[in-house]
Amino acid sequence: MKKVAFICPIYDMKNHFDLAVNLYRSKVSLGIDEDFYFVFSNNEQKEKLSHRIKDEMNAEFYSIVIPPELLPYKSKVVVKKLYALQCLMNKYDYLSIIDSESLFIKKGDFYKVFETIWEQGNCLKSNISYDGFNILHTCFQTMHIYFKPKLLKEFRIYKYNFWFNEIPVYKSDLLPEFFRWLNHFDKNGYLNEWLCFEYYIFAAFLILEKGFHLQRYDNLKSCGGIMEYLPQFPIEEQKKILNQLGTHWSSNPMVTNEDTYLLFHLDRLKENNYGLEKAEEQKRVRARRITIIKDIVKLILGRI
Numbered sequence: 001m002k003k004v005a006f007i008c009p010i011y012d013m014k015n016h017f018d019l020a021v022n023l024y025r026s027k028v029s030l031g032i033d034e035d036f037y038f039v040f041s042n043n044e045q046k047e048k049l050s051h052r053i054k055d056e057m058n059a060e061f062y063s064i065v066i067p068p069e070l071l072p073y074k075s076k077v078v079v080k081k082l083y084a085l086q087c088l089m090n091k092y093d094y095l096s097i098i099d100s101e102s103l104f105i106k107k108g109d110f111y112k113v114f115e116t117i118w119e120q121g122n123c124l125k126s127n128i129s130y131d132g133f134n135i136l137h138t139c140f141q142t143m144h145i146y147f148k149p150k151l152l153k154e155f156r157i158y159k160y161n162f163w164f165n166e167i168p169v170y171k172s173d174l175l176p177e178f179f180r181w182l183n184h185f186d187k188n189g190y191l192n193e194w195l196c197f198e199y200y201i202f203a204a205f206l207i208l209e210k211g212f213h214l215q216r217y218d219n220l221k222s223c224g225g226i227m228e229y230l231p232q233f234p235i236e237e238q239k240k241i242l243n244q245l246g247t248h249w250s251s252n253p254m255v256t257n258e259d260t261y262l263l264f265h266l267d268r269l270k271e272n273n274y275g276l277e278k279a280e281e282q283k284r285v286r287a288r289r290i291t292i293i294k295d296i297v298k299l300i301l302g303r304i
Contacts, residue, residue: 041080231251
């Protein structure tokens with residue numbers, strides 16, 4: 001088994017191909033040796049990107065094309081990511097899925113990086129989230145696991161969120177069991193609901209089936225996962241957040257440290273006003289509580 005590989009889904013829309021070219025150029029220019037797979041909907045997309053990367057940097061990449069039977073599902077992001085994990089889980093020790101709006105900024109031994117991320121439980125490091133509840137609510141309701149006691153306990157009734165607080169890493173030897181577990185759920189549900197993000201589903205598996213736990217940081221608060229909304233904070237506070245979480249990527253190119261290997265969400269750099277007024281924070285907290293109360297009532301009445 002080879003050590004690690006990166007996976008990136010591609011969409012022939014907006015500027016995704018431009019972003020993908022920039023991402024791959026950063027890999028090539030830094031001399032990063034780890035295998036890298038782009039995931040496409042069809043061979044036409046694959047050839048289009050292949051020609052651009054060949055022409056612009058004389059390089060090649062590995063590719064995965066999803067089969068035609070998966071194309072009708074609405075959540076193309078999740079379809080491509082899950083399919084790629086299934087294709088590669090027996091070839092590598094660790095897999096990481098990143099989006100095209102990312103960049104490599106440092107070369108390193110990514111086996112050691114991913115091993116550290118996994119052993120320290122970084123992908124489940126969570127902050128208080130004012131808005132992430134809506135995504136978790138939709139995802140877990142769709143999969144009919146919303147009221148599972150372990151999930152309610154770990155997320156503190158979905159008060160906490162970990163999304164993108166760390167480079168998403170999968171330990172491959174757990175993936176066969178994960179997909180056997182996932183086969184018990186209706187594909188027409190989670191593959192047609194775009195808020196059923198793949199790492200939320202994987203985290204639910206880790207918590208429900210493998211006894212994993214969230215690491216909760218009560219002093220960190222944001223709309224979603226705090227690393228995704230890093231630019232809302234003053235620079236010095238951003239640095240403290242980065243160091244406290246021990247993360248290995250950043251959403252702000254101006255705030256990195258010696259452990260930062262990637263940047264992400266570069267398509268959102270201009271959207272740096274993520275902060276919420278206190279009144280709005282309280283409004284969203286109340287909305288979360290009201291939704292939960294309504295759900296409990298529906299559960300009692302047998303409507304869920």
